[in-house]
Amino acid sequence: MTLHLTNSQARHLILHLQGLTHPPHKAHGSGELEALVEQLGFVQQDSIRWVERAHHMTLFARNQTYRPKHLEKLHESGILFENWTHDASLIPSKFWPYWKHKFVRYEMRLRKKFTQWQGEGFEKHIEALHSRIKHEGVLRARDLEKPKDVKLEMWQWHDGKAAMEFMWRTGQLAVPRREGFQKVYDLSERVIPSGHFAREVSNEEFVDWACRSALDRLGFGTAKDIAKYWDLLSIKEVNEWLATHGRQETQTITVQPNDKSKPKEFVARLDLENILGSLPKIPSRIRALSPFDPVIRDRNRLSWLFGFDYTIEIYVPPEKRKFGYYVFPLLEKDKLIWRIDCQARRADNCLHVTQLWLESKVKWSAAKQDKLLAELGRQSRLCGMTDIVWGEQCNYRPN
Numbered sequence: 001m002t003l004h005l006t007n008s009q010a011r012h013l014i015l016h017l018q019g020l021t022h023p024p025h026k027a028h029g030s031g032e033l034e035a036l037v038e039q040l041g042f043v044q045q046d047s048i049r050w051v052e053r054a055h056h057m058t059l060f061a062r063n064q065t066y067r068p069k070h071l072e073k074l075h076e077s078g079i080l081f082e083n084w085t086h087d088a089s090l091i092p093s094k095f096w097p098y099w100k101h102k103f104v105r106y107e108m109r110l111r112k113k114f115t116q117w118q119g120e121g122f123e124k125h126i127e128a129l130h131s132r133i134k135h136e137g138v139l140r141a142r143d144l145e146k147p148k149d150v151k152l153e154m155w156q157w158h159d160g161k162a163a164m165e166f167m168w169r170t171g172q173l174a175v176p177r178r179e180g181f182q183k184v185y186d187l188s189e190r191v192i193p194s195g196h197f198a199r200e201v202s203n204e205e206f207v208d209w210a211c212r213s214a215l216d217r218l219g220f221g222t223a224k225d226i227a228k229y230w231d232l233l234s235i236k237e238v239n240e241w242l243a244t245h246g247r248q249e250t251q252t253i254t255v256q257p258n259d260k261s262k263p264k265e266f267v268a269r270l271d272l273e274n275i276l277g278s279l280p281k282i283p284s285r286i287r288a289l290s291p292f293d294p295v296i297r298d299r300n301r302l303s304w305l306f307g308f309d310y311t312i313e314i315y316v317p318p319e320k321r322k323f324g325y326y327v328f329p330l331l332e333k334d335k336l337i338w339r340i341d342c343q344a345r346r347a348d349n350c351l352h353v354t355q356l357w358l359e360s361k362v363k364w365s366a367a368k369q370d371k372l373l374a375e376l377g378r379q380s381r382l383c384g385m386t387d388i389v390w391g392e393q394c395n396y397r398p399n
Contacts, residue, residue, distance in 0.1 A: 003253040003273060004263065005220075010255045010305060011334040012279050013219045013272075018294050019062045020331070021280045024287070027065045034079055034092070036062060041217050041230065042089040043071070044292040045082075047181050048314070050326040051344045051351070052383045055090060057290035060382050061331075067382070075177060078193050082175040082183070083168070086231040087292075096192050097199040101206045102232055103171035114166050125163035130172065130187075138186045139164070140179065207233060211241045212249060217294075219275075220253055220268035228298065242267060258307035286371040288328040288340065288379055296329060308336040308359070323357060332371065337362045342376070344383040351376060351385040356396045364396055373398060 005013070015021060019039050028036070036059065037043055046054035052068070059066045071090065074080050080090045083099060091099070115122050133139055144160035164185055167173040174191035175183045189197055201209070214229035215221065221229075223238040242250065251270055254263040269275070289296055291312040296302055303309050310329060313321045324341035331337075341354040353376065358364065376388050390397050 003251065003268070005253060005255045005276070007256045007258050007260075007305070008334065009276055010220075012282060013276060014295065014305065015282055015334055016275070016279050017217055017219050020287075020295065021282050022062055024062060024064050024283055024285065026063070028063050028070070030070070030074060030079075032063075033059070033066070033070055034074060037071075037074070037080065037090065038092045038094075039217070040294055041213065042085050042091045044085070044294075044297070045088045045090065046290075046292055048326060049344075051288075051328070051342060051379055053181070054290040054292040056382070057288065057328075058293050060378075061287045061289055061293065064378050072177070078176075078191065081192055083171070084231070086228065093193055093196045096196040097201045098206050098209055098232070100171060100200070101203065103169075107170045110166055110169060114162055122163065122166075125160060126167060126172075129160065129163045129167065133173070133185065133187055138176065138184050140182055140184055142182065207237055207241055208245055211238055211246065215250065215267070215269055219272060220255060220266040222266060225298070225301070226267075255305075257304045259304070264304070282333045284333055284371075286337075286368070286375045287331045288342075288375060289331055289336075290328070291326070295331075306336050310339075324355060330372070330375070332368070337368075338372075342379070344380075344385050346385075348389075349385055350387045350389045351380045351383070352389045352391065353394055354391045355394055358396070366399075369396075369398055 012021075017039075019036055022036070040058075043055045043058055048054070051057065052060070055071065056066070056068045059071060071080075075082065075090060078093055081093045081096060081099075082088065082090055084102075085091070129139075141161045141164060144164070164173065168175065168183070168185060171188055173185045174188040176186050176191045177184050210230055210232045211226055214226045218225055218229060223235050223242060226238045227233050227235045246267065249270060250267040251272070252265060253268040253272065254265050256263050291310075296310060299310060308329065311322075312326070313323060314325055318325075323339055326343070327339045327341050329336045329338075330340055337359055339357045339359075341356075343352050343354070344350075345352050356372075373388075380386070380388060
């Protein structure tokens with residue numbers, strides 16, 4: 001008989017697999033944080049520091065004792081490396097052998113693209129940069145000389161920066177740390193722990209791992225969902241895996257969408273029923289989620305599963321925004337109930353709440369107000385603000 005998940009079961013499962021059923025008040029050591037990042041698979045980074053940067057907010061949503069220095073320590077110790085999934089992310093270094101396959105696949109495509117951008121002399125810049133880092137040590141993009149007489153568009157890189165970016169994205173360079181938010185580059189063999197750096201896996205092992213590990217974190221999904229999770233494989237490769245290895249390692253299930261429409265069919269982990277039978281409770285507090293949180297990242301899945309339509313509007317002209325520049329979804333138990341526009345303004349050391357929007361069928365109450373104030377207090381401590389200021393135009397204000 002095909003296993004069927006109610007919408008509530010599916011939401012609970014996803015939040016559990018993505019680390020949101022952990023007791024958020026329990027202090028984390030480096031081992032627990034490492035395990036959390038591995039459970040998520042990676043933590044997507046973002047340069048915008050509206051409250052705190054996205055990677056820090058993602059981890060803080062799961063544990064309130066987390067602080068940015070904890071992730072920085074894991075990165076600088078070599079436990080995590082920085083590269084691309086579908087965007088720049090911090091990834092467990094034990095996954096480096098699988099990323100080698102991404103680097104090979106990336107190189108041919110990127111070499112052609114970068115040569116088109118930078119010209120036929122691009123190769124000499126790669127060779128020169130490799131030699132310089134090898135002999136002189138770590139470099140930042142700002143350490144490279146920029147051409148004085150060449151006018152570049154805002155989005156363009158000069159040759160040295162382009163070579164640096166190419167070498168990083170193809171695994172020749174790694175990032176042992178960041179200074180502020182600027183990447184520091186070194187040769188990968190001097191950054192990645194030797195056991196992970198030297199280990200090789202076959203293409204078959206790579207594909208098998210990429211499919212299984214994605215499904216472990218998704219619980220259930222389509223071939224497209226599995227391919228998108230790491231952005232390591234094509235949908236064709238996933239379908240081929242499902243037709244061979246996947247026959248023994250997956251099952252077919254149905255899941256009820258949030259709008260009570262016809263159930264959707266997916267492939268799923270074989271142990272799903274056992275997991276559903278032992279799911280811990282979801283903490284009842286309200287939690288602000290980064291726009292790049294893994295629960296939020298796939299907007300289509302978010303919409304049909306949670307009934308929450310979300311767009312980050314940083315690239316939307318102000319007059320066309322429905323909500324705001326950088327709006328955070330608010331999670332209570334297994335439901336996304338509100339959106340909040342708040343910003344840490346470091347000039348006055350305050351967390352400013354500009355606006356708050358309630359989802360349909362969600363009511364404002366004293367209990368929810370108290371939960372919201374508690375979460376804003378936690379966010380203030382994360383980003384180092386000393387007070388919370390409510391904008392005069394905010395629809396909902398504390399009593």
